[in-house]
Amino acid sequence: MLAQISIKNFAIIDEISLNFSEGLTVLTGETGAGKSIIIDAIQLLAGARASVDFVRHNAEKASIEGLFFIDDTKHSAYSVMEQFDLPLDKEEGSIVIERHITSKGKSICKVNGKLITLAVLKELGTQLIDIHSQHETQSLMNPERHIELLDFFEHEELEQSKEHYHELYKHLLSLKKRYEELSNNEQEIAQRMDLLKFQYNELNDSQLQPGEDERLEEERSHLMNYERIYEGLNTTYESLSAENHALDFLGHAMSALEQLEDVDHDFEELSKQLKSNYYTLEELSFDIRNRLDQLEYQPNRLDEIETRLFEINRLKRKYGKEVDDLIKHMAKMEEELEQLENKDSHLQSLEHEIKEAEKDALTEADHLHKLRTKIAEKLTIAIQQELKDLYLEKAKFDVQFNTQEGHINWKNRNIKLLKQGLDLIQFLITTNPGEPMKSLHKVASGGEISRIMLAIKSIFSKHQGITSVIFDEVDTGVSGRIAQAIAKKIHRISHESQVLCITHLPQVAAMADHHYLIEKDVSGHTNTTVQKLSEKDSINEVGRMISGNEVTETTFKHAQELIVQAEELKS
Structure with missing residues (x-):
C-alpha cells in the first residue's frame, strides 16, 4: 500500500506530508481546493509524464516522494525491481519512489535511491497504483x-x-x-552471396585455429623474455645442484640424521622427511636442467608470431568477434551460402x-x-x-x-x-431492455459509465494485485440510492486493495475508514492544506456536503445518521 507521500513546491502546494492506512481513505473539499493536484502527484509516482507547469512559482524544483509497503514477496512489483536490478529489501518490504521536476523542465526519477528512466518507473508504477478518473x-x-x-x-x-x-x-x-x-529479388540475393563468399574466403584463407591467438601471445611472451627466463632457470639450477650448494648440504644433513635412526624412533621419522624433501628437490633440479636444455632463442619465430597476431587481430577488429566466434561464424556463412545456392529446394522445404x-x-x-x-x-x-x-x-x-x-x-x-x-x-x-448491445465506450450517460466502470473494477481488483486503487471523482452524475450503492462498492474494493477516493458524494464520504479535508488558503499566497479529520469533524464535513452551505443541527443529525448507516453497511 501507499503508506506515505510527501509533496513540496508542487502546483499550489507549498509542502505537505500525508500518511495513509489500509482500507478506504476519502479526500473531500471544495472545488478548486487542490484535491486533483494530490492525485496528479501520485500519478507522477506511477510514471506519468512531468511538466514544468507543476513547479510552484518562484521555486527551483518540485519534489514528490512516496513510500510503499508490500507484504507479499511474490508481488509483481518485486519482479519488476529484480528485472531492472533495483535495490530491494523483501524483508522490510518497502519501496521509496522519488520524482523531482526542475524549473527548467528536467525530470529525475529514483527508486530506493537509484536513478532510473521514466519507462522503468512506469513499468513499476503500474504494479503499485491503479488510478481511475x-x-x-x-x-x-x-x-x-x-x-x-x-x-x-x-x-x-x-x-x-x-x-x-x-x-x-x-x-x-x-x-x-x-x-x-530467400524470396527477395535476384539482385539482392546475388549481392548477399558475393558478400558471404568474400567474407568466408577471407576467413577460410586465414586458417584460424581455436584458441590460436592465446597460444601465440603466450609463445611471444616467452621469446620476448628469453634472457630473463634463462637467467632465472640457470640461477635456480646452480643454487640447487652446483658444488657446495643446496643439494650437497642437504646430502650431508641426510647422512648425519641417518646415523641417529637406531638411537630413537623420532629421529627415524625426521630422517624419512628429510630424505623425501631431498629427492623432491633433486627431481626438481633435473626438470629445471631439462627446461634449460630445451630453451632456444628464435628471432625469426618472433617475427612470424608478430605477423600472424597482426592478421588475427585485424580479422577480430573487422568482424567484432573472438577467434572461436569467427570459426563459428564461418560455419553459419557456409550454411547460408548453401541455402542461397540451392534456394529453390530450401524454399520448398520452408x-x-x-x-x-x-x-x-x-x-x-x-x-x-x-x-x-x-x-x-x-x-x-x-x-x-x-x-x-x-x-x-x-x-x-x-x-x-x-x-x-x-x-x-x-x-x-x-x-x-x-x-x-x-x-x-x-x-x-x-442498459435498457429492447436496445441492442453496444460497445462500452458508446454508453452515453455519465452516471452509467461510472457504475459500469466500478462494476468492472470490482471484479478485476480481486485479480490484479494492485496495492493502491485511486478513484478521482468517478461518482459524478449519480445521487440517492445509486450513490449509496457506489459507496458500498468502493468500500468493498478496499477489502482487496487500499483505496484513495476523491468524492463530492456524502454517501461515499460516510463510508470512509479515514477522512482528509483539503482546503485552499488564500491569505498571502495561495496554498493547499490537508487535514485528517476527527470523527466529529468528519460528521461536519459530510453535513457540509449534504447541505452545500452552513451545517445546521438538522444537517449534522442527518450526517450522523448517514455515517451510522454506513458503519452498519461496512459491518
Missing part, C-alpha cells in the same frame, strides 16, 4: 484492452496455453521471415515447415479460444451481478468474440493469426 475510465472502455482484461480474469487457467501459443507463433514468424529473405507450424499454431490458438469462451461466460455472470448491485439490474453485459468464421478449420489458409491468437474481443452492454 473520468479520463482513465475512457481508457478502460477501450476495446483494445478488453482481451487483456479477459485473460487476466482467469490468467492461471490460460497461462500454459498462452505460453505454448506464443512459442509456436514466434517460431512461425521466424520461418516466414526466412522465407521472405513452405512445408510453415504449413506444419501454421497447423500447430492454429490448433493451439483454437484451444486458447475455447478456454477464453468458458472464461467469458464466468466473467459475464460476475459483472452482471455487480451491475445488479449498482441498480443496473436491467443491463446486460456480454463478451463479443470477433473471430473469423471457420476459425476451427486450420486448413483455411486465409485465417490471419494474431499475437494473442485468433480472438479480437470487446465488451458489449445495453
Whole structure:
C-alpha cells in the first residue's frame, strides 16, 4: 500500500506530508481546493509524464516522494525491481519512489535511491497504483484492452496455453521471415552471396585455429623474455645442484640424521622427511636442467608470431568477434551460402515447415479460444451481478468474440493469426431492455459509465494485485440510492486493495475508514492544506456536503445518521 507521500513546491502546494492506512481513505473539499493536484502527484509516482507547469512559482524544483509497503514477496512489483536490478529489501518490504521536476523542465526519477528512466518507473508504477478518473475510465472502455482484461480474469487457467501459443507463433514468424529473405529479388540475393563468399574466403584463407591467438601471445611472451627466463632457470639450477650448494648440504644433513635412526624412533621419522624433501628437490633440479636444455632463442619465430597476431587481430577488429566466434561464424556463412545456392529446394522445404507450424499454431490458438469462451461466460455472470448491485439490474453485459468464421478449420489458409491468437474481443452492454448491445465506450450517460466502470473494477481488483486503487471523482452524475450503492462498492474494493477516493458524494464520504479535508488558503499566497479529520469533524464535513452551505443541527443529525448507516453497511 501507499503508506506515505510527501509533496513540496508542487502546483499550489507549498509542502505537505500525508500518511495513509489500509482500507478506504476519502479526500473531500471544495472545488478548486487542490484535491486533483494530490492525485496528479501520485500519478507522477506511477510514471506519468512531468511538466514544468507543476513547479510552484518562484521555486527551483518540485519534489514528490512516496513510500510503499508490500507484504507479499511474490508481488509483481518485486519482479519488476529484480528485472531492472533495483535495490530491494523483501524483508522490510518497502519501496521509496522519488520524482523531482526542475524549473527548467528536467525530470529525475529514483527508486530506493537509484536513478532510473521514466519507462522503468512506469513499468513499476503500474504494479503499485491503479488510478481511475473520468479520463482513465475512457481508457478502460477501450476495446483494445478488453482481451487483456479477459485473460487476466482467469490468467492461471490460460497461462500454459498462452505460453505454448506464443512459442509456436514466434517460431512461425521466424520461418516466414526466412522465407521472405530467400524470396527477395535476384539482385539482392546475388549481392548477399558475393558478400558471404568474400567474407568466408577471407576467413577460410586465414586458417584460424581455436584458441590460436592465446597460444601465440603466450609463445611471444616467452621469446620476448628469453634472457630473463634463462637467467632465472640457470640461477635456480646452480643454487640447487652446483658444488657446495643446496643439494650437497642437504646430502650431508641426510647422512648425519641417518646415523641417529637406531638411537630413537623420532629421529627415524625426521630422517624419512628429510630424505623425501631431498629427492623432491633433486627431481626438481633435473626438470629445471631439462627446461634449460630445451630453451632456444628464435628471432625469426618472433617475427612470424608478430605477423600472424597482426592478421588475427585485424580479422577480430573487422568482424567484432573472438577467434572461436569467427570459426563459428564461418560455419553459419557456409550454411547460408548453401541455402542461397540451392534456394529453390530450401524454399520448398520452408513452405512445408510453415504449413506444419501454421497447423500447430492454429490448433493451439483454437484451444486458447475455447478456454477464453468458458472464461467469458464466468466473467459475464460476475459483472452482471455487480451491475445488479449498482441498480443496473436491467443491463446486460456480454463478451463479443470477433473471430473469423471457420476459425476451427486450420486448413483455411486465409485465417490471419494474431499475437494473442485468433480472438479480437470487446465488451458489449445495453442498459435498457429492447436496445441492442453496444460497445462500452458508446454508453452515453455519465452516471452509467461510472457504475459500469466500478462494476468492472470490482471484479478485476480481486485479480490484479494492485496495492493502491485511486478513484478521482468517478461518482459524478449519480445521487440517492445509486450513490449509496457506489459507496458500498468502493468500500468493498478496499477489502482487496487500499483505496484513495476523491468524492463530492456524502454517501461515499460516510463510508470512509479515514477522512482528509483539503482546503485552499488564500491569505498571502495561495496554498493547499490537508487535514485528517476527527470523527466529529468528519460528521461536519459530510453535513457540509449534504447541505452545500452552513451545517445546521438538522444537517449534522442527518450526517450522523448517514455515517451510522454506513458503519452498519461496512459491518
